[in-house]
Amino acid sequence: MKTVQVDVAVVGAGTAGLAAFYAARKAGAGAVIIEGGEYGTTCARVGCMPSKLLIAAAEAAHAVGRAAGFGVHANGGFRIDGHAVMDRVRRERDRFVSFVLRDVEDIPDAECIRGQASFVDNHTLVVADHTRVTSKAIVIATGSRAAYPESFKSLGDCLITSDDVFDWYDLPKAVAVIGPGIIGLELGQALHRLGVRVAVLGRGGRVGPISDPEIRAYACATLNEEFTLAPDAHVADMHRYGDRVAIRRAGPQGAELMEYFDYVLAATGRTPNVADIGLHRTTLELDAKGVPVFDPFTTRTVSADGASPIFIAGDAGNFIPLLHEATDEGRIAGQNAARLALGSEARPGLRRARIGVVFTDPQIGIVGGGLRALKPGTFATGQVSFEDQGRSRILLRNKGLLNLYGDLASGKFLGAEMLAPAAEHLSHLLAWALQNGMTVAQMLEMPLYHPVIEEGLRTGLRDLDVKLRAAQGEVGKAA
């Protein structure tokens, strides 16, 4: 067995791992990167990029149908060429993947080790029985994979995950999406708009990352106007029926619904890839899911016997499984691993104001962790509906509801949840304001052009401002 001694070993060559590797090298450490699977990131292969490509096609189809409202008519209807749709998705996806591969190819061979890595102890990894790596510091960046209940396996080749969709050569006729999370909502609506019969079924009522019940109810009702979204579906039975899957579930007025689908798309979450890397041979503290406990500011894990030399970044850490957070975590982990290896101390890195976007239509936007991140009784809520918002109506996109949260004590903006047109853009404006520590009153001094969807923010911020001032007036009276 070959032996390698190095300052920093990074396990996993995805988004977080590559960021960690580059950051460690830039900080002056000797580093290796270890990859047991295919090169290419989750984002480029099966995540952000191909899903946005499919959604772009879906929006194109939807725009053709919607054009009649403006006086523009497709003479003989329109036709969705499933082959062409999937061809563009795969072709552009491959292009994005090729950029990642090119980056990896630029890494000298001596610094890349191929094979599954497994911990021997806090400082030692064995890679596929061929290499033993001893390292002053280690970064775990093993990513995540789609996960589903064991019982789903009885569906055989009718069971797919988001990993499979982007390798299709044509569009199927009917798909049941199990799990109305981010992936389920995005793919469900996109497939529906591309002419696939879709039902998005969940359990417990969750709709994407929304935690505000007003926004959740509005989102559920709005998306349901377009396609079947049953976030609490009471599926009684799901079984293979010839080439298809039969799903029996509760229908209206005590009736039962039986529907048949070509595929069941399991969008039931992702699980961090930490079960098979020998963590039991380290001294790391693990949470209930077997994921190492870590400080999100340093990305350093917690060890039972003193300071840990192990860092974790990206989906493996199961903290905020989003590309831009994985990049930040990877960079912080790489920098701190290098510092440790070179005899200095780990330091907190930059964590930015949180943004979550779901690319449905209308989009879902969560700023600052949303309602669930706030302590009841400490904040006020301002609201705006986009149903009468000027520009949104001009664009025939006037569906949306936005709740904005402000701190009762300081008047500061705290975050937001929304289903809204252009939510991806509104969320950036709000997240930058949040990270800048702006008060609601200061935000109302910022410029807004006319007519723009952003003007809806003013309506909501004014509502919030009135409530914050009223609360501060009460405090004033009491004092």
Add this chain to the structure above:
Amino acid sequence: MKTVQVDVAVVGAGTAGLAAFYAARKAGAGAVIIEGGEYGTTCARVGCMPSKLLIAAAEAAHAVGRAAGFGVHANGGFRIDGHAVMDRVRRERDRFVSFVLRDVEDIPDAECIRGQASFVDNHTLVVADHTRVTSKAIVIATGSRAAYPESFKSLGDCLITSDDVFDWYDLPKAVAVIGPGIIGLELGQALHRLGVRVAVLGRGGRVGPISDPEIRAYACATLNEEFTLAPDAHVADMHRYGDRVAIRRAGPQGAELMEYFDYVLAATGRTPNVADIGLHRTTLELDAKGVPVFDPFTTRTVSADGASPIFIAGDAGNFIPLLHEATDEGRIAGQNAARLALGSEARPGLRRARIGVVFTDPQIGIVGGGLRALKPGTFATGQVSFEDQGRSRILLRNKGLLNLYGDLASGKFLGAEMLAPAAEHLSHLLAWALQNGMTVAQMLEMPLYHPVIEEGLRTGLRDLDVKLRAAQGEVGKAA
């Protein structure tokens, strides 16, 4: 003649005038508002709103054509129903106007005076020979009107302005747009996308509000890929020819082009309505165009004989003729007029970071007054092209160029010019950063989701950051 004595008289019931009137009343002053024309604002009647409605229809038509790139095909082509397009534009326009009219109707009759107002002196107006208004302070908010050279009048009823377009019941076949300013570019591209043969012709090379030559050249080339945009067209002759207009202009290789159009749309600018209101009977200082000189922070005019009791707001002042600025100016003018009338002093009001947006596709965005507002030698420029920007390419909207300006001395962000996808959204993010006094380094610490068009900003800001640091390094070395 009836006589009225009042604290504040506002001349003009458009956007700025209504804002001034409400602000004066809210500040405790007695106020009247005087209107000589139709009620309803330029924005709602002939400006922002109907133009965005026409553009929304144009985008719908364009989206149908573009869908093929995603694998979505209109079976028998598509048909633009000009009647239906204009019907929606007029119907929705009337709805926006009705909101303004409802606001005006809510003002008590005693506070509304109908008729053309003319100054008698700094404190006195005569309205249409029926009412003499004496006022402690006066706000001029008479707006602007489309203006064109006298020679254009020979085109008779083939000559139109943007005021006329939104009353059409159908779309014409061919329109020459004279003047590639904001209105000319927006209407020109929209009409083109709605199947009208369009040529947008200018003189001197100006393209909208762009002052950065790199962005101007890119915008001109990009828009020209879609329709005829000749910002320096050398029109030799333009004359009536039967029911149409013949335009002769310089063509390629010394040739001459002769084209025929149903209409000439004069988009040759707007002129403030200040010529016929008796300003020569006041002591106000006027600029070369006859517009009262004023302080944009207080909106107070300058008088030859001491402190002026007259304020000016909105298009009449010819400062920044945009709705959101008119609202701000109106509010400041009304507040200050009330202060003066009630015995206190005028105070500077809130002026926000400047944003300009042209709703072409790609859109034009100008932040902070753009390049023309900067002093040569004091700033660096960072650049990003959107041609390879991830999300823009996914959406088939990867055309764009953005220049960002940063202060060499302080590292602060100064402004931007762009032709870019989603420029209206990017411009808001940048304008809020500008008003917050952020440095380029601080902006790079802000969150960006993935994949979003906003990620293009990071590329441009990094480029700018490198240049600013290099310049600061030079300064450091020199010191």
